[in-house]
Amino acid sequence: MAKDKLMLWGICLLAALTAVPLLAILGEVLLRGYDQLSWSFFTEPTPTAYKAMKAIEAGEPIPGGIANGIIGTMIMLGMAVVVAVPLGILCGAFLAENGKNRFAQFVSYLTDLLQGTPSVIIGIITYIWVVVPMKGYSAIAGSVALCIMMLPLIIRSTEETLKILPASLKEAGLALGGNNARVMMKVQLPAAFGGIFTGVLLAISRVIGETAPLMFTALGCSFVRFAVDKPISAVPLLIWEFFNDPNLQELIWGASLFLLLFVLTLNILSKYLAKKWNQ
Amino acid sequence: MESVTPILEFKNTCVSYTKQTMAVKYVSAAIERNTITAIMGPSGCGKSTLLRAVNLMHNLYPNIRVDGEILLNGENILAMEPIDVRRRVGMVFQRPAPFPTMSIYDNVLSGFVLNGIRLSKAEKDATVERCLRSVALWDEVKDVLNKKGTFLSGGQQQRLCIARALAMKPDVLLMDEPTSALDPIATKHIEELLLELQKEVTILIVTHNMGQARRISSKSMFMYLGELVEYGDTETMFTNPIDERTKSYLTGKMG
């Protein structure tokens, strides 16, 4: 019995310890990033290293912010979502409709393969596919990388949501004389909306913090830019830049706090929505 | 009688799930227009399988084979496009399945939407009212037509599903144990409704409830192990069954 108690306490203790890194990371980023957040942090682009150096020498806070990164992230994410969501939903619908045939199983296996592929490799691939032929880094290349990473996540969530819908729903639609296409569009997809939407949110939260694939595709840019065929910045890219540039290190924490809050909010929101829609 | 084509006729209809086993074996029967025909039998006897053959539901599952003929107004449906068949043969399922994302109003009209048929606002309103009235649901829901169908009680949901099927003006209405998920009062309402509805549509109903079959149907089929054992007037079958198996089922000796 004593052994039993010991084991229970051991498990509780070790399990509780896993919460420590989350709190430690949240705490550190919050404490060190909190006083950097100001209006100008979101509206101004990154300062040059020289300007930052001057400010440090004068004992002033570093001017500027991460506007170029936020805009870049939004542009690339937007383009990726526009392609990945419809394509992922159609592909997921294909898997849900043809689950047992050989080709569908092959596609399903490839989806797993792509989902497990390290993001740095997606970066290499996009470099070869997009950056080399276009002869330069660009927002397009970055969004292709993000799109490839989102696809398997959206495919899986669509497929799984469609599969757990009661069969009676599809049958009832077909029994009324609807063809497969209309039953999918008017009955199944609307009923699966909640699950698919949560899946898309989760996919966004997964790729928004990706750094490695953007290093070889979007590259980075120190001012706000809207052109899609030129190098562009992104929030995680900025964090990487700040990390490597001693003059800019003070900006790390504000940018990280922004990214972390954004990602965790998306995570919690999708979890909450999934729970709500399941009732 | 001879000259009138039956609205629905099974001719040596067989359904098999695997190569070895047949779920429905050589069923032949003619269904008369504007009647309620009950299909009875112990679970696993093939009654739902037979019913689902009529609107080609089995086409959804590639490993299921349907052989023989099923004639709808003299035309073999097994050779027809599933969509054309299903427009003329409505179906109501065991569990009420109103489309969860559609309002009551849209649920009634869902058949049109799913068939890509556009109606004017006036036609829509008229259809919704007609169908909901014919299932005696209009007075209960006329003020909440924009609410989701899933807010209704089980019995109301099932009536909504019947209304949805009736909206397409089908020749035949298939019902697969439509009251097994409902309470006794809701069941009674549906039964009364079906007796009214047989004026407009021919009803084929699968039921495990002998009392229900006796109360509403004029003809009955008794199926056992995939075979149609007996088919005839309901009253005769209950009072004077011909086959031993029917007798033991009706007297409760068989599950």
Added chain:
Amino acid sequence: MNDKLYKIILFVAALAMPIVCGGVVYALVTDAYDAFEHFGFLNFLTSSEWSYTEGAEQYGALPFITGTLMTTMQALLFCIPFSLPVALFVGEYFKGTKIASVLSTVTDLLAGIPSIIYGLWGFYTLRPIIMALNISPQGSGVLTASLVLAIMIVPYAASLSAEFIKMVPNDLKEGAYSLGATRAEVVRKVIFPVAGSGIFSSYVLAIGRALGETMTVTMLIGNTNNIPDSITSTGNSMASIIANQFGEADDLRLSSLIAIGLILFLITALINMVGKIMIKRARIA
């Protein structure tokens, strides 16, 4: 829209997967070809030289393969003592309770943190601790990278293991209890044997995640192109050498980096495939 067109559209959409995956393999193989041709496939795998002095270029993948395996295996070791208790906590001891769902939310959030932020935390918080403890002078190295990597894979291993632990039938457990077994014995003699293969496969998938993890390792492993000679020394993983040098590389070095990418891709694909197959088997059993 008629059904034929609908089927064609779905089919075409599904073709995206073979096209993308085929493209991945094709692009990696063609661009890695130079390096393999120049150094020979086996030689490339077994050479530990990585020097880009012009004229005497010599690239081999061994230091990075070793670095990857070392970080991954250590991460796995550090991960088990935490992920297993979490899985037991969520899947058995406090199954279905509020506190269990809080804990799984915590691990979900851990899984959501971007790897660059893990890297920052490792660099600014963990590294000074390691230096202060005199474990290694520069603080970064295989050990530091593995520790953070372990935290990152705990959520994956724990949530999947918990799923299998939950599936252990109640009557088996009750049978053991009725014979007088204690809870610890039930865990060891009933839950582990029954859920074992599922738990094992969840660690295989966790390895799959750790292998390709890039930013955290890049920021913490120390970035030296040698075979790490102890667990505290510095090195580079396959992913981190790519992240570090891809931007500045061209010609043979670029091809060599892509070749390393191809090897990493194949290893992760293999591990993930094995994991998925094992999971499928464990679910059926």
